[in-house]
Amino acid sequence: MATGISYPWSVVLALLYVYLLVMIYVLSDRCSVCKWLSGRTSCLISIGAAFLGSLMLGLVGGDAIPDSLWFTLILLFLSTTIGLNAIRDIHHFRSARKGAALAHLGIFLILIVGIFGKGDKQVAYLMAQKDVTTATAVTSDGTRVTLPFMLTLKDFVMEEYEMSHTPKKYMSTVHLSDGKRGMRTVEIEVNHPARVGSWRLYQYKYDLSRGEDSPVSVFECVRDPWYCLAAPALWIILLSGAVVLFTAGSKKKRV
Amino acid sequence: MSWSLFLWFAAVAALFWTVAAVLAFTSRKPVLPAYVSLGGSAVFFAFIIGMWVLLKRPPMRTLGETRLWYSFFLSVTGAVIYLRYRYKWVLPFSSMMAVMFVCINLFKPEIHTKALMPALQSPWFVPHVIVYMFAYAVLGVVTLLALYLWAKNSKEPAGEKDLNICDNLVRIGWGFLTLGMVMGALWAKQAWGDYWTWDPKETWAAVTWLGYMFYLHSRPRIKNPVLSFVILTLCFLMLQMCWYGVNYLPSAQGSSLHVY
Numbered sequence: 001m002a003t004g005i006s007y008p009w010s011v012v013l014a015l016l017y018v019y020l021l022v023m024i025y026v027l028s029d030r031c032s033v034c035k036w037l038s039g040r041t042s043c044l045i046s047i048g049a050a051f052l053g054s055l056m057l058g059l060v061g062g063d064a065i066p067d068s069l070w071f072t073l074i075l076l077f078l079s080t081t082i083g084l085n086a087i088r089d090i091h092h093f094r095s096a097r098k099g100a101a102l103a104h105l106g107i108f109l110i111l112i113v114g115i116f117g118k119g120d121k122q123v124a125y126l127m128a129q130k131d132v133t134t135a136t137a138v139t140s141d142g143t144r145v146t147l148p149f150m151l152t153l154k155d156f157v158m159e160e161y162e163m164s165h166t167p168k169k170y171m172s173t174v175h176l177s178d179g180k181r182g183m184r185t186v187e188i189e190v191n192h193p194a195r196v197g198s199w200r201l202y203q204y205k206y207d208l209s210r211g212e213d214s215p216v217s218v219f220e221c222v223r224d225p226w227y228c229l230a231a232p233a234l235w236i237i238l239l240s241g242a243v244v245l246f247t248a249g250s251k252k253k254r255v
Numbered sequence: 256m257s258w259s260l261f262l263w264f265a266a267v268a269a270l271f272w273t274v275a276a277v278l279a280f281t282s283r284k285p286v287l288p289a290y291v292s293l294g295g296s297a298v299f300f301a302f303i304i305g306m307w308v309l310l311k312r313p314p315m316r317t318l319g320e321t322r323l324w325y326s327f328f329l330s331v332t333g334a335v336i337y338l339r340y341r342y343k344w345v346l347p348f349s350s351m352m353a354v355m356f357v358c359i360n361l362f363k364p365e366i367h368t369k370a371l372m373p374a375l376q377s378p379w380f381v382p383h384v385i386v387y388m389f390a391y392a393v394l395g396v397v398t399l400l401a402l403y404l405w406a407k408n409s410k411e412p413a414g415e416k417d418l419n420i421c422d423n424l425v426r427i428g429w430g431f432l433t434l435g436m437v438m439g440a441l442w443a444k445q446a447w448g449d450y451w452t453w454d455p456k457e458t459w460a461a462v463t464w465l466g467y468m469f470y471l472h473s474r475p476r477i478k479n480p481v482l483s484f485v486i487l488t489l490c491f492l493m494l495q496m497c498w499y500g501v502n503y504l505p506s507a508q509g510s511s512l513h514v515y
Contacts, residue, residue, distance in 0.1 A: 114451070
């Protein structure tokens with residue numbers, strides 16, 4: 001469902017959703033549904049539903065469930081209850097509950113990115129031939145995409161472990177040029193993607209039959225504008241985990 | 256150092272752990288058993304370090320290697336909980352579990368001296384695995400505590416104090432699970448371009464994480480402690496699925512980046 005929404009509507013909807021949550025929070029004294037949504041029962045139902053939904057995905061597998069309407073609605077419900085708790089944590093901040101407050105905020109943000117930002121992510125594969133300059137990549141459904149930069153493959157290196165002959169390293173040396181920064185030489189290897197503007201380039205494949213002498217190298221090009229929100233959200237969740245485990249047992253508290 | 260020496264290191268460590276378990280009930284000095292147990296952990300850790308040096312990579316790649324860390328952290332967690340709360344039964348339990356995982360490694364090694372593939376060559380690799388193994392150890396101990404409290408519940412119902420210890424251990428375990436999961440996500444963004452893809456291992460990690468989250472949020476509502484023990488046991492079963500169950504799950508075959 002959410003895959004259909006893209007910029008600018010994704011941002012508009014996300015902002016409207018957060019605005020709606022603030023309204024629900026403000027009205028929670030006067031409206032029984034709003035009160036219920038920010039209460040313990042809905043919190044348990046939403047976590048339980050997300051638990052069962054992921055359990056089913058774990059048992060069945062496949063790519064269909066994460067994109068399905070019911071799964072998205074479960075995540076939306078979870079983000080609603082967590083979001084309302086995050087707003088309350090910020091409104092009535094208590095130092096003893098900082099671990100829970102950080103967890104609520106971080107998980108709320110990452111769920112927003114997951115629900116509303118999905119459709120804005122672009123993935124395309126660029127097959128580079130040695131010494132050929134190209135700016136064209138192909139998506140998984142075969143659509144051609146023109147990238148805002150030019151790439152020239154200068155060298156591809158593959159190393160193996162001596163004993164087991166299993167791969168040790170794949171590395172491509174490329175020339176990248178975009179309008180702003182001119183031409184530069186970059187090395188791209190697994191775990192070390194290159195960044196050009198809002199795109200990240202990952203070492204993806206090479207010509208398996210040729211191995212070390214592979215004259216081509218394939219790069220996965222990813223543009224995920226919502227990552228600028230996902231990254232801080234992940235660090236907030238990381239921090240919340242650390243705070244929760246360091247403060248466990250310090251005082252009697254309510255989760 | 257090599258796997259052939261494992262039996263000797265493991266035997267010495269297991270001896271220390273067993274003596275500590277006996278001392279917990281017999282010693283007049285309450286701290287002594289914890290130190291004996293930690294002595295066993297130190298011997299065991301020496302083997303891990305030796306393997307690290309030998310393999311020229313952290314021994315965290317195969318299931319057999321992760322079990323080393325699990326035994327080690329179980330014994331350490333048991334000793335620390337004993338020191339903190341003075342529960343005598345913790346040391347026999349944690350020692351027994353640690354020895355059990357040592358035995359699994361001896362009888363079903365699944366140990367391959369495979370070199371580290373490029374995707375695993377990342378600074379996130381070591382903390383990601385260690386933090387998860389620590390979480391599994393703490394959550395293993397809390398499951399044992401829950402089963403123990405459950406078993407004696409009909410004679411002596413579990414009190415608020417016992418449940419608070421469970422809660423605190425779950426918070427610690429959940430905190431470590433969270434650290435492991437986010438480190439995995441940040442790493443995945445570097446390695447594969449996406450921080451979350453509902454890969455089978457990720458999905459089961461989410462199931463486990465949500466389960467413990469449910470436990471923590473359900474505690475103010477649940478009056479009968481048995482229900483809490485049921486939830487804790489169920490969560491630990493989910494954790495088993497996440498740790499090694501996915502390797503055998505039909506729906507995960509061929510699609511998981513985590514099947515070793």
